[in-house]
Amino acid sequence: MNFVSITAGLADGFVTTLLLFALTLVFSLPLGLLISFCTMSKFGPLRVLFKVIVWVLRGTPLMLQIFVIFYVPGLVTNGQFVWPTMNTGWVWFDTTVTTRFLAALVAFSINYAAYFSEIFRAGIQSISQGQMEAGQVLGMTKRQIFFRVILLQVVKRIIPPLSNETITLVKDTALANTIGVIDLMYRASESLLDGYIWVVFYAGLFYLVFTGVLTVIFGKIEKKLQYFRT
Amino acid sequence: MAYLQIDNFYKSFGETDVLKGINLSLEQGKVLTIIGPSGSGKTTLLRCINFLDTVNKGTMSLDGELLLDAGSTKDDETVLRNKRLNFGLVFQSFNLFPQYNVLDNVTLAPKLLLEDELKQYKRQLKKQGMGFVAIRQKMAQYKANQLDKINQEAVQLLSNTGLLDKKASYPCELSGGQCQRVAIARALALKPKILCFDEPTSALDPELTGEVLRVIRSLKDEGRTMIIVTHEMDFAKNVSDEVVFMCDGVVEESGKPEQMFGCPKSDKLQAFLRGISNKE
């Protein structure tokens, strides 16, 4: 009976974890690409601005950033702005996802966009200038060169660091429960305080299976791109 | 006026002057080789001719058309692309596209140009008031025909360079000599008026240079107009109609190969040729 209800509780928390993970990727990957273009811009002020932003985002704890995004807007506006709490909040997808979740999602998306932007930048800059020039002398447009020549080579190169970062994200989602998002870790800690010590190991198993699946997926992609060498 | 006429090319990178007033001319169907010590500006010259670098001063005309005038306003990208297409460039380090097989490396650029052309063709048909279905039919047929042509030409080029059996291989599966021959076929697929080579054999093992030089030789016999930067003096002697010796950003001496190699006039060319024969 306990096992069944605890499993149900963890599964419920896991849905939130999964959602936070997936939505963070959806927002942070494109945003990261955009930021990487800014940090490579020929326009000095823009480049410097975004380099500083990336430095701050990578140089401070994610937990601090979550706190800043969740608490600071309300504090500086004297309570005018509050992220809706669980009681007042909207319910998404019929899960326990509340708008505390929204604050966490914003923090995660921005933070991971900074990390991804550095991966993209390094990947793009590692492609030899010669590839670009070969495209140019063959009369291709800049767009064609990026999408038809450069992009797939970049993807191949950044799969390993991207895989690393993504797996880190799975585990970082647990930080969301510091502002009360009811995720997998939150559920596990509830049961732990009720005296079920094994639940933390059980929760660990959820994370392990999740990261295991991701590892397999990234491995597959890597293998798919093995037919050429950059 | 010559087929290709370059007048007074100047190019500097910041403080360093790399080209200091280069004049060149080349007739159609002839081969010009450029020799000279390292750092003399040979690569920079080829890059300027191919619009990869911009000269600070000078003009270039091809086939009676003024292509480049450093004094005039900058071209937009479309104009620049069309100007680039007059020339082909084969790089020292091949720069094949690693994710495409040999055939696709050769056909990629022609196919992209076809896509552009199709867009224009479509607009034109629309203007003529042709119906949607009719346009689609006509376009599909035209596209199929053109793709067929592109593939056939690529196959022909690959068989000329002796690579037909490698057409499905990826660059990482080829030797350096084979890669360079693919790069030559790729450049030829766009039918450049002038094909340029920047030390096409310098990145190759000595036993692989022969196959590449033979291909270039066969291009001369087809009557193609070429500019070749090379350190292979025997090859330069044998393939050139005209030799230019560059040193420190200027043309130190130029002339027929027999004269340049047989009785060089300037001290610098004599010293350069002595240096090379000592190495060999």
Ligand SMILES: Nc1ncnc2c1ncn2[C@@H]1O[C@H](COP(=O)(O)OP(=O)(O)OP(=O)(O)O)[C@@H](O)[C@H]1O
């Ligand atoms: N992008 C650049 N920025 C600054 N200096 C450059 C650049 N490209 C070339 N140079 C300089 O220009 C000079 C000529 O270089 P270039 O590559 O044209 O010589 P080269 O004749 O091709 O030499 P090599 O035989 O070694 O290939 C060199 O002194 C080089 O350092």
Ligand SMILES: [Mg+2]
């Ligand atoms: Mg060079």
